[in-house]
Amino acid sequence: MSSHTHQFRVRYSETDQMQTFYNSRALEWFEVGRTELSRAMGVSYAEWEHRGIRLPLIEAHVYFTGRAKYDDLLEMTTSIHREGRARIRFENRIVQADGSGDVAHGSTVHAMLGTDGRPVRAPDWVVELLNKE
Amino acid sequence: MSSHTHQFRVRYSETDQMQTFYNSRALEWFEVGRTELSRAMGVSYAEWEHRGIRLPLIEAHVYFTGRAKYDDLLEMTTSIHREGRARIRFENRIVQADGSGDVAHGSTVHAMLGTDGRPVRAPDWVVELLNKE
Amino acid sequence: MSSHTHQFRVRYSETDQMQTFYNSRALEWFEVGRTELSRAMGVSYAEWEHRGIRLPLIEAHVYFTGRAKYDDLLEMTTSIHREGRARIRFENRIVQADGSGDVAHGSTVHAMLGTDGRPVRAPDWVVELLNKE
Amino acid sequence: MSSHTHQFRVRYSETDQMQTFYNSRALEWFEVGRTELSRAMGVSYAEWEHRGIRLPLIEAHVYFTGRAKYDDLLEMTTSIHREGRARIRFENRIVQADGSGDVAHGSTVHAMLGTDGRPVRAPDWVVELLNKE
Numbered sequence: 001m002s003s004h005t006h007q008f009r010v011r012y013s014e015t016d017q018m019q020t021f022y023n024s025r026a027l028e029w030f031e032v033g034r035t036e037l038s039r040a041m042g043v044s045y046a047e048w049e050h051r052g053i054r055l056p057l058i059e060a061h062v063y064f065t066g067r068a069k070y071d072d073l074l075e076m077t078t079s080i081h082r083e084g085r086a087r088i089r090f091e092n093r094i095v096q097a098d099g100s101g102d103v104a105h106g107s108t109v110h111a112m113l114g115t116d117g118r119p120v121r122a123p124d125w126v127v128e129l130l131n132k133e
Numbered sequence: 134m135s136s137h138t139h140q141f142r143v144r145y146s147e148t149d150q151m152q153t154f155y156n157s158r159a160l161e162w163f164e165v166g167r168t169e170l171s172r173a174m175g176v177s178y179a180e181w182e183h184r185g186i187r188l189p190l191i192e193a194h195v196y197f198t199g200r201a202k203y204d205d206l207l208e209m210t211t212s213i214h215r216e217g218r219a220r221i222r223f224e225n226r227i228v229q230a231d232g233s234g235d236v237a238h239g240s241t242v243h244a245m246l247g248t249d250g251r252p253v254r255a256p257d258w259v260v261e262l263l264n265k266e
Numbered sequence: 267m268s269s270h271t272h273q274f275r276v277r278y279s280e281t282d283q284m285q286t287f288y289n290s291r292a293l294e295w296f297e298v299g300r301t302e303l304s305r306a307m308g309v310s311y312a313e314w315e316h317r318g319i320r321l322p323l324i325e326a327h328v329y330f331t332g333r334a335k336y337d338d339l340l341e342m343t344t345s346i347h348r349e350g351r352a353r354i355r356f357e358n359r360i361v362q363a364d365g366s367g368d369v370a371h372g373s374t375v376h377a378m379l380g381t382d383g384r385p386v387r388a389p390d391w392v393v394e395l396l397n398k399e
Numbered sequence: 400m401s402s403h404t405h406q407f408r409v410r411y412s413e414t415d416q417m418q419t420f421y422n423s424r425a426l427e428w429f430e431v432g433r434t435e436l437s438r439a440m441g442v443s444y445a446e447w448e449h450r451g452i453r454l455p456l457i458e459a460h461v462y463f464t465g466r467a468k469y470d471d472l473l474e475m476t477t478s479i480h481r482e483g484r485a486r487i488r489f490e491n492r493i494v495q496a497d498g499s500g501d502v503a504h505g506s507t508v509h510a511m512l513g514t515d516g517r518p519v520r521a522p523d524w525v526v527e528l529l530n531k532e
Contacts, residue, residue, distance in 0.1 A: 012430050016278060023190050325461065
């Protein structure tokens with residue numbers, strides 16, 4: 001299993017009138033986590049497409065466990081997992097970077113499609129990525 | 134169970150480079166569904182707060198089942214359900230208004246908190262709303 | 267000059283921690299105004315592209331003149347104007363639908379490009395649209 | 400005049416169906432620029448409010464001068480300027496970090512209000528910030 005951690009700040013545009021981040025922002029942050037994990041693994045998200053694999057999102061699950069205010073420094077850990085033969089699951093966990101509490105966690109499930117839009121089994125280079133420590 | 138259906142169009146700002154709506158928009162649309170259902174039930178979302186009940190979102194689940202392009206006319210049905218004693222669940226289903234296909238469905242789970250931020254049991258007027266046909 | 271007015275509500279996702287709409291939402295609303303004006307004029311925005319004209323945005327100007335809270339019903343008027351030979355300008359004005367005050371107004375300037383990405387003069391059907399009462 | 404430069408990447412959620420960033424994202428990025436400039440100047444945006452100064456946005460202007468794709472590394476320079484006696488103007492310029500081209504530039508004008516919501520003249524610590532090299 002590969003995983004990656006990076007930090008980011010809550011933008012003003014991501015707050016709502018409850019003074020915390022608006023719920024859908026979690027899914028936007030999860031996407032940033034997938035992007036940064038892919039880069040850290042050596043195969044950028046864009047590169048997946050160049051190699052003929054698309055990963056459309058088919059499920060998303062988010063659990064909201066704490067608050068985060070404008071400009072709070074957050075830390076997100078993202079990991080990638082095999083889900084059956086033609087799917088991939090990313091898991092994300094977001095906490096306050098200063099250790100003061102959990103913010104949100106969840107997962108997204110993606111189909112693995114070839115250039116013809118049909119499900120494909122993971123090619124060798126993907127299997128290798130998924131088996132990396 | 135109360136439910137409500139309304140129509141809306143995909144905004145240009147909601148598309149992404151895959152030519153379909155970006156995934157997090159589904160959660161923004163679900164929120165519009167809760168707002169419109171509340172209005173249709175006779176108690177606006179803002180009114181819930183005036184009556185001392187807050188409904189923070191604690192879980193969100195989305196299943197992406199089809200595409201929707203810029204300016205597509207979509208139809209969303211939202212229903213409200215009791216979930217245990219101090220929680221409420223909203224379910225949303227979005228389809229192409231012309232009947233050409235499913236787009237997304239899912240649910241959000243909300244705590245029911247009083248003005249002191251503590252879980253409360255549903256007051257009578259909420260029970261009544263939940264039992265409405 | 268053609269113009270079009272339509273109503274919409276402020277979404278919860280569009281608020282920020284100041285309890286009013288976040289500033290960038292005005293540009294998203296302006297886009298909805300352009301879409302609805304185009305539809306009202308009989309040539310949908312998507313149809314412009316089918317006819318070989320693209321309208322990339324090159325300038326945007328917004329003046330924030332009042333507040334708007336979650337679920338407020340707003341009314342936006344959008345008009346279209348010629349700007350020199352190969353440009354179009356849309357103007358938008360947003361007010362509270364109940365007449366209680368101004369919210370924002372502004373304009374966007376768009377290049378008029380052909381399928382080859384080069385500036386084009388307005389074809390006859392565009393001139394006709396622009397001259398409509 | 401104080402200015403600050405920082406780098407960031409285009410998020411997938413910020414793209415639209417034209418494969419470039421959606422126009423309103425520029426205003427969200429400008430806000431990040433104001434936040435980072437404030438931090439670099441030693442007085443966080445939140446701190447302004449604690450010291451009794453609010454800076455509501457009253458005008459925004461954006462010029463779109465180039466494209467930026469998903470995951471492009473961009474560089475934004477933000478500077479702060481006095482605008483008359485009770486206003487502040489921030490200017491932002493965004494370019495491709497690899498020097499390959501301009502992306503967007505613009506400015507936002509902010510009122511300077513006291514805790515009572517009325518315009519105030521810049522207090523000494525603000526004047527000092529504005530005069531910093």
